[in-house]
Amino acid sequence: MSENLQTSESVKSYFATTDDFAGAMKNDDKIFLYARGSEPTVEKFNQMIAPLEGKESAVSFASGSGAIAASLLSLLKSGDHVLYNQRCYSWARHLFKNHLLRFGIECTEVPDDDFENIISYIKPNTKMIYVETPTYYFFKDLNLTNLFSATKPKGILTVIDNTYHGPHNLKPEINQFDIVLHSTTKMICGDGTAMGGVICTSHALRKKIFTDGLMSLGSVMTPATARKMIKGLTTYKDRTLKIADEMKALITYLKSESRIKRFYYPWQLNEKNEWDSHPHAKFPVGLLSFELATQDDVKIKKFCESLKRIRMGVSYGSKEALLMPSLIFAAKGSDLHFPSGMCRLSIGEEKGHAVAEDIKQALDQC
Numbered sequence: 001m002s003e004n005l006q007t008s009e010s011v012k013s014y015f016a017t018t019d020d021f022a023g024a025m026k027n028d029d030k031i032f033l034y035a036r037g038s039e040p041t042v043e044k045f046n047q048m049i050a051p052l053e054g055k056e057s058a059v060s061f062a063s064g065s066g067a068i069a070a071s072l073l074s075l076l077k078s079g080d081h082v083l084y085n086q087r088c089y090s091w092a093r094h095l096f097k098n099h100l101l102r103f104g105i106e107c108t109e110v111p112d113d114d115f116e117n118i119i120s121y122i123k124p125n126t127k128m129i130y131v132e133t134p135t136y137y138f139f140k141d142l143n144l145t146n147l148f149s150a151t152k153p154k155g156i157l158t159v160i161d162n163t164y165h166g167p168h169n170l171k172p173e174i175n176q177f178d179i180v181l182h183s184t185t186k187m188i189c190g191d192g193t194a195m196g197g198v199i200c201t202s203h204a205l206r207k208k209i210f211t212d213g214l215m216s217l218g219s220v221m222t223p224a225t226a227r228k229m230i231k232g233l234t235t236y237k238d239r240t241l242k243i244a245d246e247m248k249a250l251i252t253y254l255k256s257e258s259r260i261k262r263f264y265y266p267w268q269l270n271e272k273n274e275w276d277s278h279p280h281a282k283f284p285v286g287l288l289s290f291e292l293a294t295q296d297d298v299k300i301k302k303f304c305e306s307l308k309r310i311r312m313g314v315s316y317g318s319k320e321a322l323l324m325p326s327l328i329f330a331a332k333g334s335d336l337h338f339p340s341g342m343c344r345l346s347i348g349e350e351k352g353h354a355v356a357e358d359i360k361q362a363l364d365q366c
């Protein structure tokens with residue numbers, strides 16, 4: 001038998017017999033041989049998250065982008081065609097628009113508001129449909145009504161980036177995806193101290209992704225990170241439910257503030273101050289976008305820089321309230337349109353009324 005290294009976090013196991021060693025080589029997706037494969041702490045995280053997404057198994061990565069790249073590069077080959085929704089995470093879109101083509105994989109961008117017509121985009125060589133719903137930055141729910149009836153009979157793989165809704169949140173009737181993936185860097189980690197990604201899927205797809213997407217691409221989650229993800233996963237639901245409650249005060253304020261033109265949040269707060277049921281997800285999360293009424297860049301900058309409690313930065317899902325204004329995309333040169341004065345806001349673990357007051361005082365400065 002291999003030495004039990006559950007606590008030592010060594011990168012490898014030791015074997016007393018050649019038969020055991022050969023057995024581990026053969027089953028390196030299940031037996032701890034070398035930490036770029038199946039590793040005990042990472043495996044514990046995998047086994048915790050897979051059932052939360054209604055899947056048989058999971059495989060973890062160094063980042064969400066690592067998980068996305070592994071799912072595409074291990075399951076697609078030259079001559080295949082893949083569909084993806086336009087406003088998906090920018091670096092996922094970068095892969096579709098730049099890298100996959102170099103490997104002879106054809107990619108078609110589907111407009112987010114045409115997703116119900118997904119069937120009309122399918123070609124004989126369509127192998128995969130990749131979705132991020134709600135969409136990146138605009139948080140528009142994709143219409144998934146026709147997705148599974150179009151894909152299941154043809155054996156087309158469906159992948160969802162479910163980072164926004166988070167684990168254990170997709171309604172079971174919606175979760176017919178073959179692959180549910182997350183950037184665990186966000187809400188699962190929860191305190192902004194570690195990066196990770198995970199793919200939840202069937203045993204059969206995991207085996208392929210493990211060999212062709214993890215072992216050969218090497219974007220592996222470390223045991224130290226897995227320990228943080230396990231802790232984060234344990235508290236995920238309670239944290240998110242508290243945040244959902246705080247979002248009520250923030251949404252109530254945004255609705256009443258005339259200097260906010262509109263906001264983008266997939267959840268509706270009704271007159272009884274309760275969340276209406278959502279078509280895809282069970283509970284609301286702490287990320288939205290809003291658009292300032294002003295189009296004046298000087299005033300928009302002044303607003304952003306006058307915030308006291310809300311900080312500016314990328315990523316989300318950490319403890320602090322965090323703002324990402326669309327102004328910064330111009331500097332990066334995105335080909336997609338983002339209204340000026342649009343801001344993405346993660347409430348973090350802040351109080352909803354405190355975040356609202358901060359927005360109000362910053363608007364007063366402009």
Ligand SMILES: Cc1ncc(COP(=O)(O)O)c(C=O)c1O
Nearest residue numbers: 063064065089161163183185196
């Ligand atoms: C929706 C979504 N998917 C994937 C990623 C990529 O995750 P990571 O930063 O862990 O590589 C991000 C990162 O912001 C994201 O927002």
